[in-house]
Amino acid sequence: MANQAQPNIPEIFLSPYNPSEHEDNLYQMWNDSGYFNPDNCVKDGIAKPDAEPFTVMLPPPNVTGNLHLGHVYEDSLQDAFVRFHRMQGKRTLWVPGTDSAAIATQARVEKNIQKEDKKSRHDLGREELVKRIEVFAKESEGTILNQIKKVGMSLDWSRYAYALDDERYEAVMTAFTNMYEAGLIYRGNRIVNWDPKGQTTISDDEIVYEERDAKLYTFKYNKDFPITIATTRPETKVGDTAVAVHPEDERYKQYIGQTFDFIFCDVPVSVKVVADKEVDPEFGTGAIGVTPAHSKIDWDIADRANIDHRPQVINEYAKMVAEGRLSGLKVTAAREEVVKWLEEENLLEKTEDIKQNVSTAERTGGIIEPLPKLQWWISVDKEFIIKHSEITGIESGEKISLKELMRKSVENGDVVFPQDRFRKIYFHWIENLHDWCISRQIWFGHRIPAWYKEDEIKVQTNSPGEGWEQEEDVLDTWFSSALWTFSTLGWPEQTKDLETFHPTSFMSPGYEILPLWVSRMILMSGFHLGQVPFKAVMIHGLVRDKQGQKFSKSLKNGTDPLEMVKLYSADALRMSVLMGTAIGNDIRFDEQQVRGYQKFANKLWNISRFVLTSNADVNWEQVPELSERDEEIIRKLKQTVSEVSDEIDKFSLYLGAEKAYHYVWHELADVVLEESKDILTGADESAKYARQYVLKECLITSLKILHPFMPFVTEAVWQNLPKELKDQDILMVAKWPK
RNA sequence: GUCCGGUUAGCUCAGCUGGUAGAGCGCUACAUUGACAUUGUAGAGGCCACAAGUUCAAGUCUUGUAUCGGACACCA
Numbered sequence: 001m002a003n004q005a006q007p008n009i010p011e012i013f014l015s016p017y018n019p020s021e022h023e024d025n026l027y028q029m030w031n032d033s034g035y036f037n038p039d040n041c042v043k044d045g046i047a048k049p050d051a052e053p054f055t056v057m058l059p060p061p062n063v064t065g066n067l068h069l070g071h072v073y074e075d076s077l078q079d080a081f082v083r084f085h086r087m088q089g090k091r092t093l094w095v096p097g098t099d100s101a102a103i104a105t106q107a108r109v110e111k112n113i114q115k116e117d118k119k120s121r122h123d124l125g126r127e128e129l130v131k132r133i134e135v136f137a138k139e140s141e142g143t144i145l146n147q148i149k150k151v152g153m154s155l156d157w158s159r160y161a162y163a164l165d166d167e168r169y170e171a172v173m174t175a176f177t178n179m180y181e182a183g184l185i186y187r188g189n190r191i192v193n194w195d196p197k198g199q200t201t202i203s204d205d206e207i208v209y210e211e212r213d214a215k216l217y218t219f220k221y222n223k224d225f226p227i228t229i230a231t232t233r234p235e236t237k238v239g240d241t242a243v244a245v246h247p248e249d250e251r252y253k254q255y256i257g258q259t260f261d262f263i264f265c266d267v268p269v270s271v272k273v274v275a276d277k278e279v280d281p282e283f284g285t286g287a288i289g290v291t292p293a294h295s296k297i298d299w300d301i302a303d304r305a306n307i308d309h310r311p312q313v314i315n316e317y318a319k320m321v322a323e324g325r326l327s328g329l330k331v332t333a334a335r336e337e338v339v340k341w342l343e344e345e346n347l348l349e350k351t352e353d354i355k356q357n358v359s360t361a362e363r364t365g366g367i368i369e370p371l372p373k374l375q376w377w378i379s380v381d382k383e384f385i386i387k388h389s390e391i392t393g394i395e396s397g398e399k400i401s402l403k404e405l406m407r408k409s410v411e412n413g414d415v416v417f418p419q420d421r422f423r424k425i426y427f428h429w430i431e432n433l434h435d436w437c438i439s440r441q442i443w444f445g446h447r448i449p450a451w452y453k454e455d456e457i458k459v460q461t462n463s464p465g466e467g468w469e470q471e472e473d474v475l476d477t478w479f480s481s482a483l484w485t486f487s488t489l490g491w492p493e494q495t496k497d498l499e500t501f502h503p504t505s506f507m508s509p510g511y512e513i514l515p516l517w518v519s520r521m522i523l524m525s526g527f528h529l530g531q532v533p534f535k536a537v538m539i540h541g542l543v544r545d546k547q548g549q550k551f552s553k554s555l556k557n558g559t560d561p562l563e564m565v566k567l568y569s570a571d572a573l574r575m576s577v578l579m580g581t582a583i584g585n586d587i588r589f590d591e592q593q594v595r596g597y598q599k600f601a602n603k604l605w606n607i608s609r610f611v612l613t614s615n616a617d618v619n620w621e622q623v624p625e626l627s628e629r630d631e632e633i634i635r636k637l638k639q640t641v642s643e644v645s646d647e648i649d650k651f652s653l654y655l656g657a658e659k660a661y662h663y664v665w666h667e668l669a670d671v672v673l674e675e676s677k678d679i680l681t682g683a684d685e686s687a688k689y690a691r692q693y694v695l696k697e698c699l700i701t702s703l704k705i706l707h708p709f710m711p712f713v714t715e716a717v718w719q720n721l722p723k724e725l726k727d728q729d730i731l732m733v734a735k736w737p738k
Numbered sequence: 739g740u741c742c743g744g745u746u747a748g749c750u751c752a753g754c755u756g757g758u759a760g761a762g763c764g765c766u767a768c769a770u771u772g773a774c775a776u777u778g779u780a781g782a783g784g785c786c787a788c789a790a791g792u793u794c795a796a797g798u799c800u801u802g803u804a805u806c807g808g809a810c811a812c813c814a
Contacts, residue, residue: 016776209812216814231814244814280813288814297814357812421742425809428741432810511809580751580762585743586808588750592763599776610773650754658752658761673773 009612010720017605019569019598022716027149030715035733036156038091046733047091054085054092055504057485057534058155059517060163063098064105064140067147069543069589070510072561073577077508077540077653079153080578083708084648085505086154087736093501095488096148096155098141100163102445102477103198103363109133109444126443133444137164147562151570152711154732159497161488163480164446171487172446172480173461175528180459182384184402184527185376185438187450187457189309191296192373192437193359196318197366200441201375203476204434205516206362214356218285218349219342221269222262226255228349230284232356233294234342235334238267238322239313242290244301247275249286265341266324267313274305293372309372318369331369376439376448376473378402380523389530396530405526406430406519414532415522418651419584422514422539429515436520438476445474482520485533502529506536506651511584514539538651541586543577564594571710572598578709579657600661601713604706607669608717611699614680615692620724624690633672633694637701640667641737644705657709664702672698700725701737 034040041047056078061071078094086092109132110121121129141162148155161168179185192201218230227243245252255273262269271289278301279288292302292309302309313322320326320334329337342348359368380403389396392412394405407430409415410423417423439448451458451468458464480487485507489498503525509518518537525533545559564573575597581587626634640663647656672695679691700721707714711732718731728734 013773016774229814233814278813283813285814290814295814297812425742428810432740515810582752585751590750590763593750595776596762599774602776603774606774606776608773613773647754652754655752655754662761669774670778674778677772 009609009616012720013605013609013612017602017713017716019571019601019712020566023150023152023565023570023712026712026715026719027152029719030154030730030732031149031157033730033732035086035730036094036154037158038093038156041086041733042091046728047086047089051089051091053501053505054082054090055501056082056094056506056508057488057504058094058096058153059507059509059513060097060099060161060481060484061144061148062101062104063137063144063162064101064108065144067144067151067561069559069561069577071148072151072573073543073587074508074510074540075148075151075153076574076578077538077583079574079711080653080657080708081506081508081648082154083711083732084736086732087704087707087734089735091500093159094153094155095159095161096145096153096157097161097484097488098144098163099481100137100445100477102474103200103202103440103442105137106133106442106444107198107363109136112136121443130443134164150562150565151574154711159488163477167490168480168483168487169446171483171491172475173449174492175479175483175524176449176475177459177461178528179378182527184379184382184384185459186379187374187376189372189374190377190435190437191293191299191370192375193361193368194316194371194373195361195364195366196316196369198361198364198442199316201373201437201439202361202363202368203437203478207359207368208362209357210360211355212358214354214358216284216352216354217339217342218352219347220349221264221271221289221347222260223345223347225260225262227252227273227287228285229287229289231289232354233291233331233335234338235320235326235329235331236291236294236313237289237338238264238269238320238326239291239293239311240264240269240271240289241292241310242272242274242302242305242307244274244276244279244288244290244305245286246279246281247277249279249281252287265322265326265338267322267326272305272307274301274307276301276304294370296370299372312372314369314371316371318367375437376450376471376475378436378438380406380433380435386527386530389526391526391530391532394526394530402523402527403430403433406433406522409522409526409532415534416536418536418538422511422537422584425511425514426519429519433519436476438479439471439473440476441473443474445477446480447471447474478516478520481517482524483528485521485525486529491528502533503531504534506538507534508538508540510542511539512542536651538583540583541581543587543589545589559589559591564591568594568598569601569712571601571712572596575600575657575661575709579654579661582654583651597710600665601710603665603669604702604710604713605717607664607673607702608699608720610673611695612721614676615696618689618692620693620696622689624693625686626690626694627687630690630694634697636667637663637698638738641701641705645736648708653709660702660705660709664706668698668702696725703731704734704737707731707734 042049082092082094113119193207195202214232216230216232217234218228220228256275259272290298290301292299293312294314313320314331315321318331320329326334326337361368381401383399383401386398386400391409392414393408410426448471449459449461450471451464453468485504486502489502491498521533525531572594576593577587644656644660676691679687703714703718715731
């Protein structure tokens with residue numbers, strides 16, 4: 001091309017698209033415009049004051065974390081929806097935030113302190129440790145926020161929320177107090193999942209099962225004891241209070257109701273033979289040694305048989321508290337010791353190798369020790385009176401349990417799962433739901449607002465006065481996360497934001513936190529507001545590497561998204577995760593694809609150059625006389641717009657992106673531009689003018705429909721278009737075409 | 739054990755309410771110093787896992803089988 005002969009088009013188009021030259025500036029420009037905030041859009045007439053609101057809450061990443069591909073995927077999905085709806089003139093709000101990930105963050109800081117100062121948390125004391133964790137959290141906060149900006153997320157930073165800031169604190173305290181007063185939060189002694197390594201309770205959802213080799217020991221407690229039992233944990237048998245058999249089991253029927261006293265491994269033990277339907281006569285010997293204090297199932301059996309839950313024989317450090325030869329031993333050592341004793345006494349009948357699923361803590365990897373502990377719980381089955389309800393099928397003033405509330409919110413269609421299979425998974429999970437243990441024995445987090453004085457308990461945010469001691473435990477992180485859709489909007493204050501933007505429009509989490517988070521948001525929002533937290537849940541899959549493996553630190557297969565941005569651009573990275581996979585399925589990340597979409601960005605750049613070059617200095621005042629072919633091109637363009645819009649509306653973002661992409665490259669560039677060359681260089685001025693007009697329309701519309709997916713390159717082109725072609729200075733808030 | 743998915747071109751995946759298969763990447767050949775160093779055109783390549791059923795018609799609906807994967811539960 002003869003460069004010096006170029007008509008008046010911005011020089012920038014003369015070289016290939018260079019994303020790093022534009023992206024940061026464009027983000028800055030968007031941010032400075034104020035249009036991430038819907039209030040400003042209303043003020044400047046971009047959205048009508050009564051326009052339909054569209055709200056999304058960013059699933060808050062860990063404040064101390066780094067952006068990974070999973071975030072990029074999740075956030076790109078949301079940003080595309082948000083930008084689409086913003087361009088349609090809705091009052092569009094996307095709220096950013098970060099989470100504290102209390103257990104992980106505290107563990108990390110404790111480790112640092114241990115390493116640098118050789119001090120434990122107890123050396124430092126509660127206040128000092130919490131202070132240090134806060135400092136650490138705040139220091140690292142900027143990292144993830146900047147990374148999110150780097151990939152172009154159109155979040156309203158003026159509404160930024162942090163899980164442990166003052167407003168969220170207010171919400172958490174109020175939520176706890178209200179639920180306590182409704183009788184849904186209670187303190188109870190129950191078997192919990194105790195993580196001896198992390199020194200805290202964890203919820204069922206934080207457990208991972210690992211298959212390990214174990215030994216099943218079959219033995220008698222004592223020579224005179226008539227029943228043989230089998231166990232993988234002989235060391236707990238000093239805590240047995242019963243032996244359970246199936247009520248119909250002919251072998252043992254005669255012993256039911258009898259009590260036996262004997263010395264087991266230096267410890268006096270008294271067991272009663274009880275009948276329980278849960279016992280499988282086929283497994284082992286068909287008889288279970290019941291250790292109520294160290295097994296959930298046994299605890300329940302003891303409950304049903306009305307037997308004492310004590311004694312506790314293992315402590316919080318997974319050491320034996322029993323008297324005699326086991327005293328002070330770790331459980332693993334105690335196990336060997338008991339087996340040795342059984343052999344000495346000739347009580348051991350056999351030892352078998354079996355596979356066993358061992359419960360371990362997700363975060364620390366510690367083996368879970370079930371222990372009875374005084375904990376705080378949320379009852380999911382207890383009925384309460386719901387004061388106010390806007391949820392279909394639930395009347396204000398009705399009696400209902402949280403479980404029912406969670407079921408009905410989805411059953412009646414107030415919360416829609418566009419993918420049917422996740423709806424099923426949700427219901428399946430609700431069926432298996434138990435009371436939720438919400439107390440955690442760490443220091444970083446929201447301290448439970450319960451106060452003790454002698455035998456009295458008061459639940460309130462501030463100290464009732466002299467002599468009252470506050471509960472040591474903090475709340476499960478998921479408690480505050482569950483409030484997120486409305487705590488971010490100012491609740492418990494009845495703010496205008498809350499009124500306008502809640503329920504939110506949709507939530508887009510990964511399937512791994514459906515039970516942990518999604519269902520609990522439904523629970524909390526239903527209880528506190530009588531609303532659902534969101535109208536739709538778009539569950540997405542995991543981002544995996546090319547081989548289909550999960551990204552993980554240990555595999556060292558992690559791809560740094562920022563590296564991809566640097567190499568190819570944020571737009572290309574976003575397209576590569578959005579396109580090609582139906583939402584809900586796992587994605588295989590392939591760098592080749594990112595490269596491919598960067599080519600596309602450049603293609604778009606060149607299309608723009610071509611159109612601008614051929615349209616330079618045209619005066620648009622005349623009405624063009626379109627040929628039949630011109631009209632056909634416009635028809636096809638409009639059809640593409642409506643297809644893309646439809647797909648996005650149906651949550652099929654990947655199809656919307658693909659249709660826009662396909663149109664621009666293989667219709668607009670390959671067909672329309674090619675055939676226009678002759679017309680543009682031809683002698684028919686009227687036909688030329690008409691085609692110039694058509695090309696202009698095609699370009700503007702293409703930029704618009706691609707903007708939700710590739711915000712940067714489309715905006716970069718837009719910023720260099722002549723003013724008279726634009727309906728808004730900024731593409732981000734330009735009108736979505738029809 | 740209960741539940742939920744996947745199985746379509748060499749690879750990664752689309753294919754919505756049934757009308758004899760699509761994209762990207764890769765591959766082959768040709769073209770290209772006129773928007774495009776990141777281009778175009780053409781092409782090869784598929785018993786849509788298998789079987790039975792419904793239908794005028796089945797990747798598409800039903801049932802079953804195989805196989806891979808996931809979630810939940812969990813046994814002493």
